[in-house]
Amino acid sequence: MIPNCPEGTTFRAESNIMRKEELLLKKKKKMTPKAKREAIWGFVFIAPTIIGLLILNYYPIIDTVWQSFCKTGDFGIGNTFIGLNNYIKLIHDSEVFSTLWNSFKYAILSLPLTVSISLVLAVLLNRKMRGRGLYRTVYFLPMVCAPAAIAMVWRWMFNQDYGLLNHIFNAKISWVTDPTIALIAIVIVGVWSAIGYDMILLLGGLQDIPKDYYEAASIDGSSGVHAFFRITIPLLSPMLFFIIQTGIMGALQLFDLPFMIMDQSSRAWPKVKTITYLFYEYAFEKSNRGYGAAIIMFLILIISVITFILQKTEKKWVHYD
Numbered sequence: 001m002i003p004n005c006p007e008g009t010t011f012r013a014e015s016n017i018m019r020k021e022e023l024l025l026k027k028k029k030k031m032t033p034k035a036k037r038e039a040i041w042g043f044v045f046i047a048p049t050i051i052g053l054l055i056l057n058y059y060p061i062i063d064t065v066w067q068s069f070c071k072t073g074d075f076g077i078g079n080t081f082i083g084l085n086n087y088i089k090l091i092h093d094s095e096v097f098s099t100l101w102n103s104f105k106y107a108i109l110s111l112p113l114t115v116s117i118s119l120v121l122a123v124l125l126n127r128k129m130r131g132r133g134l135y136r137t138v139y140f141l142p143m144v145c146a147p148a149a150i151a152m153v154w155r156w157m158f159n160q161d162y163g164l165l166n167h168i169f170n171a172k173i174s175w176v177t178d179p180t181i182a183l184i185a186i187v188i189v190g191v192w193s194a195i196g197y198d199m200i201l202l203l204g205g206l207q208d209i210p211k212d213y214y215e216a217a218s219i220d221g222s223s224g225v226h227a228f229f230r231i232t233i234p235l236l237s238p239m240l241f242f243i244i245q246t247g248i249m250g251a252l253q254l255f256d257l258p259f260m261i262m263d264q265s266s267r268a269w270p271k272v273k274t275i276t277y278l279f280y281e282y283a284f285e286k287s288n289r290g291y292g293a294a295i296i297m298f299l300i301l302i303i304s305v306i307t308f309i310l311q312k313t314e315k316k317w318v319h320y321d
Contacts, residue, residue: 119202125139
């Protein structure tokens with residue numbers, strides 16, 4: 001106790017003394033040679049990952065942002081800084097907004113179908129049934145197939161003259177050449193190839209729900225439909241939120257299916273041409289990487305805004321308890 005000092009002052013003085021003693025102890029604790037070797041080897045093992053992230057992730061992001069403010073030189077070589085000219089051109093480019101609308105239409109049509117079908121399949125395959133493992137494997141198979149192979153098979157199935165679908169329906173439907181239904185054909189392929197992945201995610205969420213909830217609901221006289229909407233959906237809401245959020249991002253970045261299924265010379269191509277293909281067209285076919293970078297930055301901005309809105313609405317319908 002320090003004499004003639006207030007109680008608070010004494011406490012602060014003792015705290016300062018303790019801090020000084022702790023600092024002295026930390027300085028005395030030097031790293032042993034073994035600890036130094038372990039730290040060095042730790043950095044060696046994580047160095048490839050860090051270098052890969054810097055080269056393959058962060059550098060392309062920074063370079064894309066920079067190129068969006070530049071004009072590409074002749075033969076796609078060299079960049080000249082032009083400020084906001086690419087973005088001003090983008091705002092007045094009707095093709096940017098038409099392709100963006102095509103991407104939104106694909107998301108609006110495909111996402112509800114994918115989520116609902118995946119949810120129904122997950123609920124059905126979560127029950128005890130013969131051949132359950134086989135059914136799960138069959139529905140998940142499209143996810144392990146190469147997108148190019150999927151596109152080629154469906155392109156043959158959509159063929160107007162000898163395609164399997166027209167043979168089944170005994171009709172001559174122009175699946176990929178009719179502007180009114182070409183997007184529907186792309187949606188069919190997109191939903192078919194995505195339901196397996198979403199089904200597995202929802203199946204994992206269903207298996208984490210305690211069975212006690214359903215037993216209590218059945219004792220109270222609740223029907224299966226009532227338990228589905230009152231128990232299953234709320235407890236699956238975190239997984240549904242994840243699927244919806246990633247599904248929107250994936251739909252707005254659609255590129256491979258229209259590119260490989262559709263013929264770019266077809267009259268239906270403008271109805272399925274996406275904004276990511278427009279970026280590809282300017283950046284790689286026209287060698288205008290600056291304008292292509294501006295297009296992709298515009299898409300990133302839109303996805304960021306949608307993600308922000310979803311995150312704000314998350315608390316209203318997503319239950320983590």
